Amino acid sequence: MRFVIVTGLSGAGRSYTLRAFEDWGYFCVDNLPPELIPTIAELCGRSNTNIEKVALVVDSRGGIFFDQLESILEEMRQRKFDFEVLFLDATDEVLIQRFKETRRKHPLANEDRTLVGVSLEREKLAEIKKISDYIIDTSNLTVKDLKGELSNVFNNDMKSTGLLINVVSFGFKYGIPLDADLVFDVRFLPNPFYVEELRKLTGNDKAVQDYVLEYKLTHQFIDKILDLLKFLIPNYTEEGKTQLIIAIGCTGGQHRSVTIANTLYSLLQKEGNWVVIDHRDIYKHIGDN
Template identity: 80%
Template sequence: MRLVIITGLSGAGRSNTLKAFEDWGYFCVDNLPPELIPTIAELCGRSDTNIDKVALVVDSRGGVFFDELENVLEQMKDRKFEFELLFLDASDEVLIQRFKATRRKHPLASEDRTLVGLSLEREKLAEIKKKADYILDTSDLNVKELNEELGKIFAKENERKGLLINVVSFGFKHGIPLDADLVFDVRFLPNPFYVEDLRKLTGNDKEVQDYVLNYKVTQTFVDKTFDLLKFLIPYYIEEGKTQLIIAIGCTGGQHRSVTIANVLTELLNKEGQWAIIDHRDVYKHLGEN
């Protein structure tokens, strides 16, 4: 099991760092009291959990509990727990600007100025920083650059395939998926619903697929949509996007959208992408009168 303990200065990017670890498949816990680190390590290390990557954020938000971090890390070493310590740092000038931008108060500032809180935090973390396996200064990094730097260390051994593409078929009468990034309306395609032998079948059945795909307009739509996706995907990846949700909609989500979603998913996977399918409404017709 790979265990990463993340700490550092408030405002140095711990929240964005934890999001990156979540995207890489780590089991993540934020604002954990240091005394619970060994317990989490033991629980996640059990063979029946199937957890092989853990990231824990420990920081000054923990108040008096945070003071125990140095002792707990020594205990972890004594107990032969393997872990890596990541320390996030940034200049005072940058941190002050970040606090001003978010209008949040430094956890150690109390009634004092942010700079006072930062000074206290640097003093508390001085020894921890010396023991860190990795020190990352985020002063000049945006979120994308931060993820890239973290990825060089913590994502290189992952089996991550890149951008996860969810292709979702749905019916407009049941509502558009709220999390969709791209929505394609295929209600203009010939509708198998009006063919009696096909009405109760779905786009997962060959008879329906043959009917829908037999039309030239369908083939043209598939070709043009696939070309568009091949154009867009590299830019989504460059932007740092980790999941793309493509929604394909017809009237009820039973025939046309299911067929097209299946075809696009197959084409994307043949292209080397990581695409999975979700037919949200395909069987909802069974409960209708």
């Protein structure tokens, strides 16, 4: 199990870092009191949990509890827990500017200026920084750059290094999926509904697939979508997008959309993409397409 404790200065990027860990399949906990770290380690380390990656954010928002962090880490080492400490840092100037931009109050500033809070927090974290395994200064990093740095160290799962692509078939009569990024309408393709022996079947059945895929128009359409996706996927990945939802729709979501979605799913997998498929409406109203 990989067990990462994330700490550092407020405004240095802890919240975004935790979101990145979540994208990579880590079990994440934010603003955890340090005294609970060994408990979480024990619970997640049990064989029946199937938890392989954990990321905990521990920071000065914990108030008086946060002062226990150094002693808790020492206790963890004495108990032979395997863990890593990630420390996020930034210059005072950058941190103050970020607090100005977000219009949020520094957690240690109380009624003082932001600079006072930053200075106090830096002093409190000095020893923790010294014993950290990784230190990332985010002063000059964009969100994309930060994720790249984090990925180099903490994202060893080859499956999640790319974009998660969800291919969803649906019926327009039931509405377009609200979370779709790309929507393709295949109602222009020949409809198996009008073939009596195919009407009660679905796009998961070979007879329907053969019918839809026998037309040159269908293959032209698939080729054009695939060509578009080959262009989009690396650019989405480069931009930092972690999930792409492609919705394929026909009238009822039973025949044509299912066939095209299945075909696209197979082709994208062959290209080495991380792909899952969902036929949202396939059994909602069989025979009424």
